[in-house]
Amino acid sequence: MSEELKTIKELADELGVNKQNVQYHIKSLPNKERLKNEKGIILLTIDEQNFIRAKILKVSTDKVLADKVSTDKISTDKVTTDKVTTDKISTDKISTDKVTTDKENNFLIEKIKIQEEQIRDLKEQRRNGKEQLDIKDSQIAQMQNLLDQQQRLALQDKKLLEEYKSEINELKSLKMPQEDKKENQSQEEVQTIKKQMEALNDKIKGQEQLNNQVSKKWYQFWK
Structure with a gap:
């Protein structure tokens, strides 16, 4: 005791x-x-x-x-x-x-x-x-910044996707080479169109990957 x-x-x-x-x-x-x-x-x-x-x-x-x-x-x-x-x-x-x-x-x-x-x-x-409380306020400010950044990226993505779709539609609307042209010229034009289509698809995939990275950062912040 x-x-x-x-x-x-x-x-x-x-x-x-x-x-x-x-x-x-x-x-x-x-x-x-x-x-x-x-x-x-x-x-x-x-x-x-x-x-x-x-x-x-x-x-x-x-x-x-x-x-x-x-x-x-x-x-x-x-x-x-x-x-x-x-x-x-x-x-x-x-x-x-x-x-x-x-x-x-x-x-x-x-x-x-x-x-x-x-x-x-x-x-x-x-x-x-x-x-x-100061730490919590700082976390809220960071969260707001990330939210604003995500909204800006979403608007940019939407605008880029619309531009990509417009270009694709323009490419699709192009007339195929006429039958009376030489076969090698037709093949070159077809290949050019395919390359442009592939380039646009790569841009779309790259933008989607960027969006996924931003989403992961947002998820890790709240985790």
Whole structure:
């Protein structure tokens, strides 16, 4: 078990009181939530121990002083006893109150330190959240740029395809060489037309490959 944490019984044994006495003062702790070990036994932190210790020591001191005043009144002269007892009560009460006040102040100081750490953690979480938002905004801007690029490419593709189709139609509309021309001239013209058709088909395939590459980049961005 950690040296900083103690059970109710351990603290009661240390202070020489019963468990019920410690449990009574636990109700006065500012924090109502209790730490527990794996067996469900309540564990008290150093701040809680100091708080309860101060309460019990004050009660014990007051009781001892009351008993002493009663004994002195019986065994000595009333006037002398009253004066001595009054002076001692005042001195002891000041000393006890000072000890109690110091321990309560220490408890408050520790509590303030914990709150300051919580505030620093919240500020750090806020900074991290802002960085994540900045990253998300950057990703959205990149996505918009890719979308604009894809739209421009789509328009260019559409325009090129229309031009290719127009050229193909023009080639198809060309009249084949007349029968009265020489056979070798007809073959040359046919070959020329075939080459032009193949060139146009290559352009169309190249444009389709470019579109596929842009689509893959878009898919990888969202993946």
